Structure formats: C-alpha cells, structure tokens
Amino acid sequence: MPDPIRYAQQYRETHLAELMAFLRIPSISAQPKHQEDVQKAAQWLADAMQKVGLENVKVIKTEGHPLLYADWLHAGKNAPTVLVYGHYDVQPAEPFDLWATPPFEPTIRDDYLYARGSSDDKGQAYIHVKAVESYLRSDGRLPVNVKFIVEGEEESGGESLSAFIPKNKKLLKADVALISDTAIVSPDQPAIVYGLRGMAYMLLDVTGPGRDLHSGSFGGGVNNPLNVLGHIIAKLKDEQGHILIPGFYDDVRPLTAEERDLISQFHPDEEAWLKETGAPQAWGEPAYTLVERLGARPTLDVNGIIGGYTGPGAKTVLPATVHAKISMRLVPDQEPMAIARSFTRYVQQLAPPSVKIKVQTLNTAVASVTDWKIPAMQAAASAYEQVFGQKPVYTREGGSIPVVSEFKQHLGLETVLMGFGLAGDQIHAPNERFYIPNFFRGVETAVHFLAEYGK
Amino acid sequence: MPDPIRYAQQYRETHLAELMAFLRIPSISAQPKHQEDVQKAAQWLADAMQKVGLENVKVIKTEGHPLLYADWLHAGKNAPTVLVYGHYDVQPAEPFDLWATPPFEPTIRDDYLYARGSSDDKGQAYIHVKAVESYLRSDGRLPVNVKFIVEGEEESGGESLSAFIPKNKKLLKADVALISDTAIVSPDQPAIVYGLRGMAYMLLDVTGPGRDLHSGSFGGGVNNPLNVLGHIIAKLKDEQGHILIPGFYDDVRPLTAEERDLISQFHPDEEAWLKETGAPQAWGEPAYTLVERLGARPTLDVNGIIGGYTGPGAKTVLPATVHAKISMRLVPDQEPMAIARSFTRYVQQLAPPSVKIKVQTLNTAVASVTDWKIPAMQAAASAYEQVFGQKPVYTREGGSIPVVSEFKQHLGLETVLMGFGLAGDQIHAPNERFYIPNFFRGVETAVHFLAEYGK
Numbered sequence: 001m002p003d004p005i006r007y008a009q010q011y012r013e014t015h016l017a018e019l020m021a022f023l024r025i026p027s028i029s030a031q032p033k034h035q036e037d038v039q040k041a042a043q044w045l046a047d048a049m050q051k052v053g054l055e056n057v058k059v060i061k062t063e064g065h066p067l068l069y070a071d072w073l074h075a076g077k078n079a080p081t082v083l084v085y086g087h088y089d090v091q092p093a094e095p096f097d098l099w100a101t102p103p104f105e106p107t108i109r110d111d112y113l114y115a116r117g118s119s120d121d122k123g124q125a126y127i128h129v130k131a132v133e134s135y136l137r138s139d140g141r142l143p144v145n146v147k148f149i150v151e152g153e154e155e156s157g158g159e160s161l162s163a164f165i166p167k168n169k170k171l172l173k174a175d176v177a178l179i180s181d182t183a184i185v186s187p188d189q190p191a192i193v194y195g196l197r198g199m200a201y202m203l204l205d206v207t208g209p210g211r212d213l214h215s216g217s218f219g220g221g222v223n224n225p226l227n228v229l230g231h232i233i234a235k236l237k238d239e240q241g242h243i244l245i246p247g248f249y250d251d252v253r254p255l256t257a258e259e260r261d262l263i264s265q266f267h268p269d270e271e272a273w274l275k276e277t278g279a280p281q282a283w284g285e286p287a288y289t290l291v292e293r294l295g296a297r298p299t300l301d302v303n304g305i306i307g308g309y310t311g312p313g314a315k316t317v318l319p320a321t322v323h324a325k326i327s328m329r330l331v332p333d334q335e336p337m338a339i340a341r342s343f344t345r346y347v348q349q350l351a352p353p354s355v356k357i358k359v360q361t362l363n364t365a366v367a368s369v370t371d372w373k374i375p376a377m378q379a380a381a382s383a384y385e386q387v388f389g390q391k392p393v394y395t396r397e398g399g400s401i402p403v404v405s406e407f408k409q410h411l412g413l414e415t416v417l418m419g420f421g422l423a424g425d426q427i428h429a430p431n432e433r434f435y436i437p438n439f440f441r442g443v444e445t446a447v448h449f450l451a452e453y454g455k
Numbered sequence: 456m457p458d459p460i461r462y463a464q465q466y467r468e469t470h471l472a473e474l475m476a477f478l479r480i481p482s483i484s485a486q487p488k489h490q491e492d493v494q495k496a497a498q499w500l501a502d503a504m505q506k507v508g509l510e511n512v513k514v515i516k517t518e519g520h521p522l523l524y525a526d527w528l529h530a531g532k533n534a535p536t537v538l539v540y541g542h543y544d545v546q547p548a549e550p551f552d553l554w555a556t557p558p559f560e561p562t563i564r565d566d567y568l569y570a571r572g573s574s575d576d577k578g579q580a581y582i583h584v585k586a587v588e589s590y591l592r593s594d595g596r597l598p599v600n601v602k603f604i605v606e607g608e609e610e611s612g613g614e615s616l617s618a619f620i621p622k623n624k625k626l627l628k629a630d631v632a633l634i635s636d637t638a639i640v641s642p643d644q645p646a647i648v649y650g651l652r653g654m655a656y657m658l659l660d661v662t663g664p665g666r667d668l669h670s671g672s673f674g675g676g677v678n679n680p681l682n683v684l685g686h687i688i689a690k691l692k693d694e695q696g697h698i699l700i701p702g703f704y705d706d707v708r709p710l711t712a713e714e715r716d717l718i719s720q721f722h723p724d725e726e727a728w729l730k731e732t733g734a735p736q737a738w739g740e741p742a743y744t745l746v747e748r749l750g751a752r753p754t755l756d757v758n759g760i761i762g763g764y765t766g767p768g769a770k771t772v773l774p775a776t777v778h779a780k781i782s783m784r785l786v787p788d789q790e791p792m793a794i795a796r797s798f799t800r801y802v803q804q805l806a807p808p809s810v811k812i813k814v815q816t817l818n819t820a821v822a823s824v825t826d827w828k829i830p831a832m833q834a835a836a837s838a839y840e841q842v843f844g845q846k847p848v849y850t851r852e853g854g855s856i857p858v859v860s861e862f863k864q865h866l867g868l869e870t871v872l873m874g875f876g877l878a879g880d881q882i883h884a885p886n887e888r889f890y891i892p893n894f895f896r897g898v899e900t901a902v903h904f905l906a907e908y909g910k
Contacts, residue, residue: 197671201769210733215756216652216854219784220696220748223738226757226779230688239686239807241675273676278665278775283678283809293675301670302681303772304763309780314656314817316782316854317758320733324681325764327771329674352694354738362769399671399771 002451003138008130008443015130015443016113016436018048020106022088022122023115029065029089030156038152041088041122042066045129045150052133054148062160065089065152069171072132073145079454081145082376083174083413085403086125086181087154090117091428098430111436118434120427124180124420125150127439131446143454147174151403158402166410176376177407178449180442182419185266185393187435190384190445192377193417195295195396196404198330198367200340201303204347205358206232207321212308215318223354225322226307232350236326237300241285241293243328245346248298248339253332253369255296262372263291266393276423295396299329325362329398336364366405369396370414376453380418383448387441418449457906458593463585463898470585470898471568471891473503475561477543477577478570484520484544485611493607496543496577497521500584500605507588509603517615520544520607524626527587528600534909536600537831538629538868540858541580541636542609545572546883553885566891573889575882579635579875580605582894586901598909602629609636613857621865631831632862633904635897637874640721640848642890645839645900647832648872650750650851651859653785653822655795656758659802660813661687662776667763670773678809680777681762687805691781692755696740696748698783700801703753703794708787708824710751717827718746721848731878750851754784780817784853791819821860824851825869831908835873838903842896873904 008015027041028034042059046068050057054070068088073081093103093116101107106115113123128148135142149172151161165172184191206225213222237243255263270290274282284293293299307322309315328343330336340361351357370377372394384392397417407413420442426432463470482496483489497514501523505512509525523543528536548558548571556562561570568578583603590597604627606616620627639646661680668677692698710718725745729737739748748754762777764770783798785791795816806812825832827849839847852872862868875897881887 199671199771201771208734213732214854215754215758215782216654216784217852218732218749219754219756219853220739220752221737221745222732222734224756226760227688227692227755229760230685230691230757231694233682233685234689236685237682277668277673277677279663279677279809280811281809282676283807284675290676294673297675299670299674300682301674301679301771301773302685302763303670303770304765304774305681305684305760305777306765308757308759310759310761310778314780314782315758316654316656316756318756319759322760323765325769327670327769329671352738354734354736356735397672398674399669 004134004447005444007138008134008447012440016439019123019126019439020113022126023106023117024104026104027089027117027152028092029153030092038065038089042068042152045088048129049148052129053136054132062164064160067152067160067164068150069148071145071147072142075142075145075454079144080175081147081173082450082453083147083149083172083177084128085177085179086128086150087121087152088125088150089152089155090122091120091155095430100431108436112433113436113439114431114433116432118432119421119425120432121154121181123434123439124442127180127420127442128446130443131450134443134447135450143450147172161403162406165406169411172411174411174413177413177415179401179415179417180419181401182397182417183421183423183425184419187422187438188388189390190388190392191266191395191419192372192380192392193397193419194372194377194394195369196367196401197295197298197398198334198336198405199327199363199365199400200330200336200343200361201325201327201363202340202343203360203362204324204326205321206351207356208354209318209320211320213318215316218318222318223352224318225355226319228352228355229305229307229322229324232347233302233324235350241283243298243300245342247342251333251335252298255292260292262394263296263396264289266291266395291395294398296331298331298334300326302326330367332367332369334367336366340364365400365402366409368404368408370416374414376414376416379449379452380416382452383445386448387445418445459589459902460899462593463589463902467895471894474578474581474894475568477581478561478572479559481559482544482572482607483547484608485547493520493544497523497607500543503584504603507584508591509587517619519615522607522615522619523605524603526600526602527597530597530600530909534599535630536602536628537905537908538602538604538627538632539583540632540634541583541605542576542607543580543605544607544610545577546575546610550885555886563891567888568891568894569886569888571887573887574876574880575887576609576636578889578894579897582635582875582897583633583901585898586905589898589902590905598905602627616858617861620861624866627866629866629868632868632870634870634872635874636856637852637872638876638878638880639874642877642893643843644845645843645847646721646850646874647827647835647847648852648874649827649832649849650824651822651856652750652753652853653789653791653860654782654818654820654855655785655791655798655816656780656782656818657795657798658815658817659779659781660776661806662811663809664773664775667775668773670771673773677773678807679773680810681774683807683810684760684762684777684779687802688757688779690805696738698753698755700797702797706788706790707753710747715747717849718751718851719744721746721850746850749853751786753786753789755781757781785822787822787824789822791821795819820855820857821864823859823863825871829869831869831871834904834907835871837907838900841903842900873900
C-alpha cells in the first residue's frame, strides 16, 4: 500500500471531523445576511490549505464573494499540472422545518453525513485538500503540480470567477482541470461525466393589442397573443421531441457506435428513475435511449409562461403582452449564439402580422465532451477502479457546468469530472447528505489520480 | 307634441340635477367599505320611484345588496307589460388620480356629465324613471303596464338577482324586458343590440412530472406540460380563427342573408376601431366581416396561462403543473354545457399519456338573439327614429349580459336593449361620462317606446 493511501486511511476520522467543522459555517452565497459566513468559510478553507502544505494561498477579493487560490508546483518541469476547482458556498437551507437535523449542525446517521454543503460541494472539494495532505505528510511531495481555484458564488451566479479566469490565464495555466461536483451511479459504481450539454435560454414576448381587451367585445377581431404563443410553441418541437427550428440539428456531432456503446454501459433503473420524476411515463425521441435523450441529445423546453388573467375565477381578458421563457440544451458542436439566432429568426417568421414579437437571448453556454481516452481521463478511470473495485461508467450530463466551458474557452483545458456524490444526496433540498464511505474513498481516489496522472 | 314629451323637455334641468344627486352616492358594490352607500343608493332610487307615482315600491333584502321593485299596472287588462331592468351599483373608481374631477362629484364639461355611474348604469336606468314621471305628471297614466327590477350587484356578480328571478316569476311576469345599459354607435346614430354571445369558460391543468424538475437533468426524458399546453392550444383553434373542437359548429344557427344585410347597415370606422385596440391589424375568420366576427361568430380565446418560472432572469425548470384559462364565446343555438363537454373530451384526447389533464367548467352563459321584427323591437326602432331622426342600426354584442338569458330562461321574455351610452363613455375606467343631450333624448325615446308599444 502506498504511503499516501496508508496516511489517508489512518486519518479518516480526523478528516471527517475537519469537514464537519467546515460544514458548520453557513456560507450561503445567495443570502446577504450570510455574507460574513461566506467570508469565514473562505478563510477557514485557506487556513486548511495552508496547514496541509499548499503554497501561495490567497483569499482574493472580488466584486462578490472571495475566490481562493493555492498551489504546489514542485513536481518538476516535465510533470503535468492539475487545476482543481471546487466551491465553498452552499445553497440556502429553507425550508428549515423539513430538515431532520439542523442544516448547519452536521449529523451522522447510517453512514451518511447530513448537512447543507456536505455533498455540494464542501465535502467533495475538501477531498482534494486531504489528498494533497496525504501525499505531502507521507511522501513529502506530489507526483504532479497542483493548483486550486475555489469560488464562493457557484450557487449564486459565479460572476466573479467568470471575470477572473480570462484575466488570470497565466496563474491558472494547467494541463487539465479536475472537478468533484457530480454524482456517481451508486455507492459502489463510480462514474465519469465526460459530456455536458450547452444552453441557449430565450425570452419571448408576444404582443397583440395595445392594452388588455375584453375578450367578449374584441374576441374574433383581434388576434390573441396567448393563442399565437401556443401555435409558436407547437411549431418549435413536435410531439415526439423533434425540434423544428430550421438547421437546428445541422451541427450536432452524431453519436458514434463506439460512443453509444460507451453510454450504454450505464444502465439506470428506469423504474426508479421514473418514480423520482413522478411523471406518468418516460418520453422523448423514439430513436434514442433514455440515457442518450437525457445527456447526449439536444432539447427544447418551455421553462415558464405568464400572460393574461391568472388569478382565481373567470376573467375574460384578451391580453396585450405575454411572456415565455424557452431554453434549449445543446450538444457538441452546436454553437449557442448561432442557435439563438436561428431560434429568433424562426420565431419571427412564425409570428403573424397581427402580433409583434420580441426575442431576447438571456444565457448561453457551450456544450462540452471530453475525450475519454486522454491520459487524465484514463488516470481517473484507473484511480476509481483501484479504490472502488469497479471500472467507472461514462455518462453525459443533461445540465451545464459553466466553469467547464470557461476553462475550455479561456485556458484551453479539458475537465475531468470525477464526482463522489450520489443521486440521492438531496443537494439543493432539505436533508442534504454525503455518503461517508465515499468521502474516504474519494480521498484515496484523488491520491491515485495524482499518482496515475504523474506516471 | 304629446304632453309627456313636452313635460320631459320642460323638466330637463330638474331631471339632470336629480341624476347628479344620485351619482353623488358612491354605491360601489364590490367594495365592502361602501356597503352603506349601496344601501343608500337603493333607498334614494326607491324614494325617487315613489315620488313619480310608481307603486308597490320595495327595497328587497338579499344575501348581498338589495333589489328594488316598483310597478304601475293600471293600463288595462289587454295592455302589455314592460319589465324595465337597470342597476344602481357602480364600478370601483380606482385609480383616483387619473380622474380630472372626483368620480363622485358629478361635473359638467362640454355637454358631458362626468361621474362614476353616469353612463353605467345610473344615468341610463334613471331615464326610465323620468319617462314614467313624464307620463304620469302629464297624462296621469301610462299606455302600458310597467314593472321595474333594479339590482345593486351588477358590477360584482349579480347572484342575488339570479336567485330572485326563478323564485319570483309571478311578480316579474311581463311581455317584454327593456334594458338601457349599452352603447349606441355615435351621438346621433341609435343602435339596438339584438344579439349577445354566450360563454363557456374552462380551466385546464396539465401535469407532467410530480414536482418541478431541472430541465437540464430531465429535459428530453420527461414530457414538459408547457410544451404540451402549446400543442393543445394550437389544436383548439387554427391560425385563421377556425375552432377545431369536433362538432363545435354543429349547432351554430347560420347567419341568413337577411341578417347579414341587417348587420352590415352598421359600418364602424375600422381604422378608429383598430386604433382603439392598439393591435397591429384586425384579424379573424376570413369569410366574415369584422362586425360579424365580433358579435355573430363564436370564438375561442386563451384568457390566461401561468406555469413554470416567471420571475426575472433564467431558471431552467421543467414544471410539474401548469394552468390555462380558456373561454369560448357562443352564438345561438350552441348549448354551453354541451360545448364544455366537447371541449373537455377533445382536450382529454389531445393529451399524450406522458401528462395528466384536468378540465373544469368555470362559467357558462347562453347566447341570445331577439327577433328584430317583434312589436317591442319595432316600438324601440320607431321611438329612436322619432327622437334621433335616424333609424337605429342593429348590432350583435360580443359580450354576455347574463340577466338577458335569465329573463329568457325563467320568465320567457325577449329583451329590448335600448341603450343611450357611447363607446367613448369610459365605463369601468377613470373619467366615466354620459353625453347629456342623450340623457334628455333617452327620456323622450323611452316615452315614445311606451307609446308605440301600447298602440
């Protein structure tokens, strides 16, 4: 057994106790009343980094909450550099009365550590600090160079890091990025998220009359923007899930047979999945499996509509302006701004001259897929296998992690998403928890990753 | 000149002064703080009726605001009986700061009397009291029997009258109903509303997942109820205004050539009309004129939608349940409950098995058309012509006046809608007004109506 692994195993309880101290700080970035707590959590983590032997530890002031930087760069000129990302802020904890134990009083029950941030992301981020410690306190050195960038705004916009990255390319220069902020398939089945969908989030306003009209007096003579909106939505995506925007699929990189094989290694329990959604049945493009539809195919969803009279009872209004939020999840090589333009052009064409249309692009994110054969991905796979005794499965996530595309865009980095959470961790919900055996396995996996990547 | 007309002309200023006193009482039925004022207005009108010689004047207690009854039944056994309806309650006056003069301080400017209720409906209802006075104070008798039923809840539901009518068929027995609560075309061009649309108002809930889901994680695998709602709306009515519910038009009484001729006598200024709506252009079924589309053809309008995320910014939610309010305006001989059932059945069929649908019927009203050749309609036409110097045009109104179908259903009465308001009266808005010359003409027209109908 390598020394760092022996060290990690020996100090498990100490590491767990430290994590619990970290979790006691209510670093809720979205709530101004917790601003000092966020600052406190940043300082706590900086001190912890300093203590394990990381160097150049800096709490960096921003317009928002501070960023944290630290590094250890003595692995030698030819050794690669890993940029570890994490976040020390957490989601709000409301509603408090649904927590079995208080969100900021970490409590152990049945191998789980219950606390806000335990899985997302304090617990997972802290794993890498403990892996560094395990190396430096045993071998006295790391097999690769390591940089940490940890933010305090992941749950509230992340603007400070987005502004920081393009201005600090040299500081953050590395060979690969490593993030533990995702879930694996089951306690014993590791998973590597090798793809993330991108996004184009649109706001659509449809205006008919100049003011709300009485639908009795004007209905039949003035077009109704809510009826028009229905027609537009029906023409954006058919009932089988095929998107009808001209050119939408033009740049979609086809799923190769090899990749479909890779994805199909992950067999979720579809019944359990359906139960979790509460939907009457699964749904989507008939030519693709559920896993493919959820991660590897683009989508279009209406996220919200408001218009006309929405109070109790009946009011016969023919509304002036109605609003819809519509987002598209994108896959490589769809270019979000080009998709946003296609959407806008198409919707403008669909609108009859009896209404006016306004389309705005609210958000975009580039989709990413990391080649699962690059050395860092292979190192992660090997590390997982050595600790969990199982090869990881490869999955593509339906959501976006903006920092991944920012690392790619500004630093040219691929990201290895080496998660240790579980789907049942209740992140963003009451009773968030982290499976303690996988906190310990996480530290060992991170140790193995550094070793493998340094070979 | 007949004596009652001479009398009406002689007492114009007195009648106007009385109306102003009536308008000073803020009888806002929807606002509990004005409950005493509503009571006061009822008593004021009862006293005024008593004074002009109406008999059996009763302020009738209800669950809500009082009803007013009065009659004069000495025209002889063979004389017909007219049931005059009106309402003494008014709309709320907010926002007060948009009124040039206070809503309950009646003010005369440029031949208009400005006050809340001046046109809707105190001014128009009072016309009939003054017509009765003009007869009784000159001839000492009326040419027909007259009954009044005046309510105080027209602007807040009208439940008390709805409950009263079926229980008081004998009291309200008459040969025709007469209502002045509508607008004419222009100051000098009278109009008779001979048709009103009916209604079926539906509430539609579409449920996909059991809770709001993240559209990144679940989009593509779970059907989205807002997208489904769009498809349903698109299948309810096509883009030319044709309603697609099976059987929807089966019971629509076709417009005869004679009726289309009748309607076409009314030529609204389409440009002014469009300007009033603020819409980019008029719209609707190509085979029908604007006037026909607005009054004589059934419609379907989405009155409101709410679902998903509707706050500022982007949130990628795949909503659990979304809500739509959808109403259909109906024409003779569409049966509202049958239409509601067709709607429900059709929407249930449209919904894919990946969502659940709930449809509720919130409101229904029966459409009505009064034969413009019956004696009471001819009497109204003749009365208008004698006073205004112009034959009235015949129009069908797009909205519903529930009391008209209740009179028809329970009392078997046709209703003559002999209005004296104008489209620009700003009813339900700040600066409501009534064109004073037409208040005076109204009294004379009502006198002539009684005379003509008694012939």
